[in-house]
Amino acid sequence: MTTQSPLLVTGGAGFIGSNFVLRHLRNAAAAPMVNLDALTYAGNPHNLDSLAGDARHTLVHGDILDRELVRSLLTTHRPRAIVHFAAESHVDRSILGPGAFLKTNIDGTFNLLECAREHYATLDGAERDAFRFLHVSTDEVYGTLQPDEPAFHEDTPFAPNSPYAASKAASDHLVRAWTHTYGLPTLITNCSNNYGPFQFPEKLIPLVLSNALNGKPLPVYGDGLQVRDWLFVEDHCSAIETVLAKGRLGETYNIGGNNQQTNISVVRTICTLLDELRPKATAYADQITYVTDRPGHDRRYAIDARKIQRELEWFPAQDFVNGLRLTVEWYLNNQPWVQNVTSGAYREWMDKNYSDRTATSDHKGVTA
Ligand code: NAD
Ligand code: TYD
Numbered sequence: 606m607t608t609q610s611p612l613l614v615t616g617g618a619g620f621i622g623s624n625f626v627l628r629h630l631r632n633a634a635a636a637p638m639v640n641l642d643a644l645t646y647a648g649n650p651h652n653l654d655s656l657a658g659d660a661r662h663t664l665v666h667g668d669i670l671d672r673e674l675v676r677s678l679l680t681t682h683r684p685r686a687i688v689h690f691a692a693e694s695h696v697d698r699s700i701l702g703p704g705a706f707l708k709t710n711i712d713g714t715f716n717l718l719e720c721a722r723e724h725y726a727t728l729d730g731a732e733r734d735a736f737r738f739l740h741v742s743t744d745e746v747y748g749t750l751q752p753d754e755p756a757f758h759e760d761t762p763f764a765p766n767s768p769y770a771a772s773k774a775a776s777d778h779l780v781r782a783w784t785h786t787y788g789l790p791t792l793i794t795n796c797s798n799n800y801g802p803f804q805f806p807e808k809l810i811p812l813v814l815s816n817a818l819n820g821k822p823l824p825v826y827g828d829g830l831q832v833r834d835w836l837f838v839e840d841h842c843s844a845i846e847t848v849l850a851k852g853r854l855g856e857t858y859n860i861g862g863n864n865q866q867t868n869i870s871v872v873r874t875i876c877t878l879l880d881e882l883r884p885k886a887t888a889y890a891d892q893i894t895y896v897t898d899r900p901g902h903d904r905r906y907a908i909d910a911r912k913i914q915r916e917l918e919w920f921p922a923q924d925f926v927n928g929l930r931l932t933v934e935w936y937l938n939n940q941p942w943v944q945n946v947t948s949g950a951y952r953e954w955m956d957k958n959y960s961d962r963t964a965t966s967d968h969k970g971v972t973a
Pocket of ligand 1: 617618619643644645647648649667668692694709713741742743744773797799800
């Protein structure tokens with residue numbers, strides 16, 4: 606049994622958080638982890654099944670808004686850092702119901718910061734020097750880019766366009782203020798779109814995979830020429846570990862894979878991989894259906910990751926072609942996981958988000 610101070614992770618049963626926890630604990634010498642997660646629709650304790658019986662991992666089912674709970678976790682476990690993933694994270698859900706985003710992403714982060722500030726004030730010596738609050742955020746706080754504009758850098762002004770992005774931008778501002786006003790030792794990371802194992806099938810890549818295998822339409826919003834800068838989730842996790850270990854206090858680090866793709870190109874690549882790995886009589890691309898666009902849809906995201914590369918010597922390990930193949934293989938090999946998360950409430954969500962999106966034919970010929 607190790608005597609190292611643990612990490613307190615929030616949202617570690619979600620997509621990126623569970624990848625982070627699993628990756629961290631793959632190292633036999635790693636510090637233990639206390640994992641605070643409300644287990645919303647997006648949180649799935651089965652993501653962590655491989656840790657069953659591992660005393661280094663403690664899953665606490667609870668809300669980041671619960672001040673007494675967070676206080677008691679800090680007092681009991683005395684973590685050396687808080688790594689804050691917990692959030693409502695899906696843009697389409699934020700459009701149909703923004704309230705939960707303001708609560709968790711803004712009030713929840715505020716609550717954690719206040720608890721962390723109180724706790725930090727009780728620390729001294731090496732424990733105080735080592736303490737960190739790492740806030741995991743998104744490139745969506747920067748708004749949208751025209752095709753010819755330079756990628757987002759750390760000084761790009763915030764211009765969030767969706768309720769999700771606005772709530773994350775607000776939380777980033779709070780974290781910044783808690784450093785400047787109270788001296789809390791924080792770090793912020795703003796990352797581009799992630800993909801990989803354990804992503805909930807409401808986001809583009811797992812949704813397309815799930816629909817493709819079920820013979821359903823593959824819904825492409827608008828003209829499908831929106832651009833995202835995709836990063837394999839393991840690379841995001843390694844970047845967070847690097848920032849936690851070496852990042853300069855009070856700094857923001859942009860994280861990205863230098864991999865800009867149009868949505869239609871991503872969907873077509875998935876179809877090609879499925880044609881090879883799970884062939885059927887007709888091509889999967891025949892299922893592509895252009896549908897009514899998302900309101901306020903950001904056209905392009907792109908990350909300038911030179912700061913983290915230069916200062917902390919972090920680089921992504923996975924290229925998109927390999928990363929997407931690994932992801933498709935993971936979903937094909939983990940169909941019980943997909944079936945488990947796509948029962949009940951998921952069907953209601955699919956109905957709510959897609960039933961009013963009429964199929965459009967005007968972009969059928971577009972390729973990218
Ligand atoms: P996710 O939706 O898959 O997981 C969120 C997790 O937070 C879930 O386990 C959920 O149960 C938990 N949670 C939600 N509300 C909570 C609350 N009130 N208290 C405790 N736990 C709560 O999200 P994700 O895609 O893993 O994203 C994690 C973080 O990374 C988020 O902060 C998100 O903004 C950020 N991010 C995501 C991406 C991406 O592409 N997914 C990219 C950049 C940044
Ligand atoms: P998403 O995975 O929701 O991530 P984000 O909105 O945070 O970038 O969507 C990625 C892109 O894919 C985005 O431009 C919206 C688009 N999209 C579709 O075209 N169809 C869909 O069914 C979904 C969920 C997303």
